[in-house]
Amino acid sequence: MTRENVDGLSEQEAACWELLQDVKDPEIPVISMVEMGMIHKVRVESGVAHVEVLPTFVGCPALEIMKKNITEKLVEGEGIDEVQVRFVYDPQWTSDRIAVEARDKLRSFGIAPPPLGHKPGDEWEVACPYCNSPYTQLENLFGPAACRSILYCRHCKNPFEALKPIY
Amino acid sequence: MGEALHVENVEQALQNQEYAQALADLLFQLADDDFILAYRGSEWLGLAPHIEEDVAFSSMSQDMMGHAVMYYEMLEALGLGKADDIAQLRESAAFRNAILVERKNGEGEYNDNPHYDWAYAIVRSYVYGLHKQVRLEALQQSSYQPLALISRKMLTEHRYHLMHWQVWLKQLANSTPEARNRLEAAIAKVWQDAGELSDLGLNADNIARFGLIAGEDLLRQKWLNHTKKIFQNAGLSWPGEPGTAAIRGRAGEHTPELEQALATLSEVYRIDPAAGW
Numbered sequence: 001m002t003r004e005n006v007d008g009l010s011e012q013e014a015a016c017w018e019l020l021q022d023v024k025d026p027e028i029p030v031i032s033m034v035e036m037g038m039i040h041k042v043r044v045e046s047g048v049a050h051v052e053v054l055p056t057f058v059g060c061p062a063l064e065i066m067k068k069n070i071t072e073k074l075v076e077g078e079g080i081d082e083v084q085v086r087f088v089y090d091p092q093w094t095s096d097r098i099a100v101e102a103r104d105k106l107r108s109f110g111i112a113p114p115p116l117g118h119k120p121g122d123e124w125e126v127a128c129p130y131c132n133s134p135y136t137q138l139e140n141l142f143g144p145a146a147c148r149s150i151l152y153c154r155h156c157k158n159p160f161e162a163l164k165p166i167y
Numbered sequence: 168m169g170e171a172l173h174v175e176n177v178e179q180a181l182q183n184q185e186y187a188q189a190l191a192d193l194l195f196q197l198a199d200d201d202f203i204l205a206y207r208g209s210e211w212l213g214l215a216p217h218i219e220e221d222v223a224f225s226s227m228s229q230d231m232m233g234h235a236v237m238y239y240e241m242l243e244a245l246g247l248g249k250a251d252d253i254a255q256l257r258e259s260a261a262f263r264n265a266i267l268v269e270r271k272n273g274e275g276e277y278n279d280n281p282h283y284d285w286a287y288a289i290v291r292s293y294v295y296g297l298h299k300q301v302r303l304e305a306l307q308q309s310s311y312q313p314l315a316l317i318s319r320k321m322l323t324e325h326r327y328h329l330m331h332w333q334v335w336l337k338q339l340a341n342s343t344p345e346a347r348n349r350l351e352a353a354i355a356k357v358w359q360d361a362g363e364l365s366d367l368g369l370n371a372d373n374i375a376r377f378g379l380i381a382g383e384d385l386l387r388q389k390w391l392n393h394t395k396k397i398f399q400n401a402g403l404s405w406p407g408e409p410g411t412a413a414i415r416g417r418a419g420e421h422t423p424e425l426e427q428a429l430a431t432l433s434e435v436y437r438i439d440p441a442a443g444w
Contacts, residue, residue: 057324058317059233089316092323120326141331142223146230146324150219166323 012044015077016051023069026062027145030109033066037097040088047081049074054093056166057146063087095166111148112162119167126162128153136160172310172378177244180311189373190311191245192263193380196368196417197302198238199264202254203425204295205231206432207268208288210277216285227292227328234321241313251440255433259426260419263368266412267360268295269425277431286339286346286353293332294357294394298364300325301390302380310378333397340401354406362409365390368417 009017020034020042033039033053041052051070055063071083095114098106103113107129115124127134133155140150141164148161174180180187208228215221239250247253270291273283303325306318339346365387367374375382391409398405414420 055320057230057233058237058320059230059324061229089320092316092320094323140219140223141327142226144222146226164327 010044012077012079013042016042016044016049016074016080019073019077020051020070023066023073026065026069027147028106028109028111030105031102033070035099035102035105037099038066038093040091044080047079049077049080049083051083051085052088053085054089054091054097055087056093060146062145093166095163098163106163110158110160112151112160114163114165118165122165124165126151128156128158129160129162130158131156174311176313177241181245185373186377187245189370189377190314190379191242191247192368192370193374194238194242194245194314195261195263196265198235198242198254199262200268200295200299200364201231201238202235203262203264203428204268204292205229205235206428207270207272208292210272210281211283211288214277214281214283223331224288227331230324230328234324237317237321241317251436255429255436257429259421259429262416262421262425262429263419264416264425265360265363265366266414266416266422267291267357267363269416269422269428270360271424271427284349284353286349287356289332289335289339290350290353290357293329293336294361295364296325296329296332297394297397298361298386298390300329301386301393305381305386305389308378309380314379336397336403337401340403351403354403358406359410360412362411363416364409366411366415366417 017034017039020039021032023033025031025033025036025038028036036056038054038056039051040054041050043050051074053066053070067085070085074080074083095118096116098113106113110129112126112129115122118124125134126136126138128136128151131153133153135155136151136153138149139152139159143150143161147164147166149164150159151162152159172186174186180190205228208224208231211224211228212221215224235254236250239253242248242253243250268291272288273281275281275283300322303318303322307315307322309315309318336350339350365383367380367383367386371383374380380386395405412422414422416425
């Protein structure tokens with residue numbers, strides 16, 4: 001997980017991180033935005049929570065929903081009167097930011113997680129999230145969301161989705 | 168000269184009027200290119216050769232629209248009006264996109280007998296995409312930090328667009344004689360306009376001098392070298408030096424086809440400016 005300044009967190013900020021565990025990715029309801037590595041920073045100053053979020057894709061239509069969901073969740077926090085959500089691009093979100101334990105959750109939801117440490121020029125090999133077979137084929141680079149592709153497992157005959165490696 | 172410059176944020180950019188002007192001129196080109204081509208891409212919805220392609224083309228158009236929004240928001244930060252207004256309420260003469268991206272998809276209209284040219288869509292998207300890649304790579308060294316950061320992010324997404332068009336180009340180039348003929352006709356047509364892509368407009372000297380992006384010649388050379396390799400690998404003959412249209416989009420001269428695109432895409436916004444897009 002990618003909390004900044006873990007040691008320097010105030011109690012209020014730590015409480016915010018806890019609350020954010022309940023804010024799911026709007027397009028993948030099994031995984032939280034924290035697990036996706038999308039929450040970069042949380043800072044609380046005189047009742048105002050400032051949250052920095054790293055978008056996975058620039059044109060992602062779910063960004064406004066995320067903003068709303070984060071805001072609605074954090075105002076539940078004690079002493080939080082206002083929430084300011086800001087999308088930032090430094091650091092960049094990469095698929096390596098997805099928490100290790102979240103990768104299993106993705107598989108259980110039928111989505112193959114992106115490979116770790118993928119570099120430009122690397123081949124993208126995708127194992128089936130259902131039967132783990134490497135005998136899969138890419139049907140469409142672009143799926144129901146910008147961040148996902150559609151594949152087919154030739155072993156267990158299931159269609160499935162995979163999160164694109166972003167690096 | 169450009170090397171020494173490092174502009175952290177919009178406040179710093181605004182301290183030098185000439186710099187801010189050159190930055191705005193470049194941003195209009197980047198934004199308008201992506202915006203108008205994304206619109207042309209969206210006009211394919213429901214008309215692409217198969218449903219998977221519909222999904223892919225829409226997805227790429229959405230990404231490009233998202234990139235345009237980033238640039239329009241940077242223009243908004245420079246005090247040039249609301250991003251939505253900049254995108255949707257300007258007259259065509261204020262647009263700085265290259266003529267190539269405004270060309271219609273083919274004969275007919277979306278709602279009235281569309282006979283769009285799929286080979287043209289592939290070649291235009293790919294040739295534009297290859298240029299965009301060179302441009303985004305060059306922008307990573309931009310003296311304007313917000314632009315350098317966002318271009319790296321865009322590049323991670325853009326990579327997948329290029330992979331997609333690459334598959335189409337290769338498959339059509341190695342398919343039936345008809346596919347091959349249509350592809351070559353599309354290349355010839357795209358090539359008539361493609362030379363304008365690396366044109367940096369009326370303020371080109373300042374744009375390069377301030378280190379906002381590499382100069383026109385370098386952009387053009389890198390793009391042509393890269394494209395040449397790709398055409399070669401697909402077994403396509405090289406069309407030679409790219410031409411430019413009789414009018415110059417980067418100087419605000421446009422075809423009636425842009426007017427048509429702007430009228431359609433801004434129709435809802437003009438009726439209801441509170442609508443999201």
